[in-house]
Amino acid sequence: MADIIAETGRLILRTIEESDAAEQMRVLNSPEVMARLGGPKELHETQAKHAKSMALYAKEGFSFLFMIEKATGEMVGHCGMKRVDNPLAKNLGDHEVGWLVREDRWRRGYAEEAMRAVLDWAFTRIGAPYVVALTSHANIGSWKLMEKLGMVRREDLDFDDPAYPPEDRTTILYSLTKDQWENAR
Numbered sequence: 001m002a003d004i005i006a007e008t009g010r011l012i013l014r015t016i017e018e019s020d021a022a023e024q025m026r027v028l029n030s031p032e033v034m035a036r037l038g039g040p041k042e043l044h045e046t047q048a049k050h051a052k053s054m055a056l057y058a059k060e061g062f063s064f065l066f067m068i069e070k071a072t073g074e075m076v077g078h079c080g081m082k083r084v085d086n087p088l089a090k091n092l093g094d095h096e097v098g099w100l101v102r103e104d105r106w107r108r109g110y111a112e113e114a115m116r117a118v119l120d121w122a123f124t125r126i127g128a129p130y131v132v133a134l135t136s137h138a139n140i141g142s143w144k145l146m147e148k149l150g151m152v153r154r155e156d157l158d159f160d161d162p163a164y165p166p167e168d169r170t171t172i173l174y175s176l177t178k179d180q181w182e183n184a185r
Contacts, residue, residue: 006121007117008114011110013114016078018051021046032103033101052082077114080097081131082095088171097122099111099114130175132157133175
């Protein structure tokens with residue numbers, strides 16, 4: 001049974017279960033939603049990410065979560081935290097936060113609402129000294145939300161990832177320390 005990690009005004013953030021892969025494929029795996037993440041994934045790729053996320057939660061007490069809309073009970077996205085694991089990154093092992101919202105729920109503030117809860121979780125219950133978020137220059141909505149959350153651009157941690165198309169190849173990073181987060185509250 002999934003653990004409820006946080007609840008916001010409109011969302012329940014819960015852990016991933018093995019049975020979630022099909023629903024994630026249905027509501028989050030569109031070309032539009034996955035455009036800046038290398039495109040839609042195959043079911044086996046999603047299942048592997050879920051297994052990795054469940055193992056991280058079992059080992060370290062954090063992982064990516066599903067956003068469940070209270071009003072409908074529907075999965076509207078995922079968000080959460082993992083370790084930076086891209087071998088090209090200069091900051092392997094850091095706490096990395098991220099999010100993804102299904103297209104029919106864009107521009108409703110769900111990502112910000114969920115990420116404020118994730119940051120609270122990261123800094124108060126997990127004890128992360130800082131978190132990072134990764135995106136590309138082309139993903140304007142993503143880095144604008146990072147800035148809105150108080151995150152600071154870290155050009156020293158940028159890296160090139162040839163697994164992505166040219167417009168998303170340069171991975172840019174933002175970070176937020178616990179002190180920055182507390183001072184902004």
